Amino acid sequence: MNIEYIKEKRKGEIADIISRYPADRKKSALLPLLHIAQEENGWLPVDAMDEVADILDIKPIEVYEVASFYTMFHLKPIGKYVLEVCRTGPCCNVGAEELIHYLEDKLGVAVGETTADGLFTIKPVECLAACGTGPVLQIGPEYHYHENLTREKLDQLIDELRRAN
Ligand code: FES
Secondary structure, three states, X not given: OOOOOHXXXXXXXXXXXXXXXXXXXXXXXXXXHHHHHHHHHOOOOHHHHHHHXXXXXXXXXXXXXXXXXXXXXXXOOOOOXXXXXEOOHHHHHOOHHHHHHHHHHHHOOOOOOEOOOOOEEEEEEOOOOOHHHOOOEEEEOOOEEEOOOOHHHHHHHHHHHHHOO
């Protein structure tokens, strides 16, 4: 696996981000630096998180804790499109869980897994702040929202994304 180290590659940007915070609170730059590490690698390998810890003079465990808390960070390689289905209460009440199972059957992978063609990863996430129009799907990397989701809409979206490749 090739790791894209960020310290030298994005030196100026990192220095600018860190300079926004008091010198004794460098850790406050953790989220933006994790975004940079993920942009460079497509996901967050342990080595990349360790580099972020080194840059910020904090323990690697502090980085792992934050990276594993937020679903926007990927701790495993992902497909070209990440299908993030909201699984919080209001969306579950209108069928989100059933649609997640439908996606698993349709794509032949379980949640957290990526299809063999490298196109799709299914990732259940918490509330996407569109609770009135659930079930809601967000598709990364562009993070477009698809609301009032149905099986038919999912079929259409998957077909469109497959055709685009
Ligand atoms: S509960 Fe699904 S968007 Fe809020």
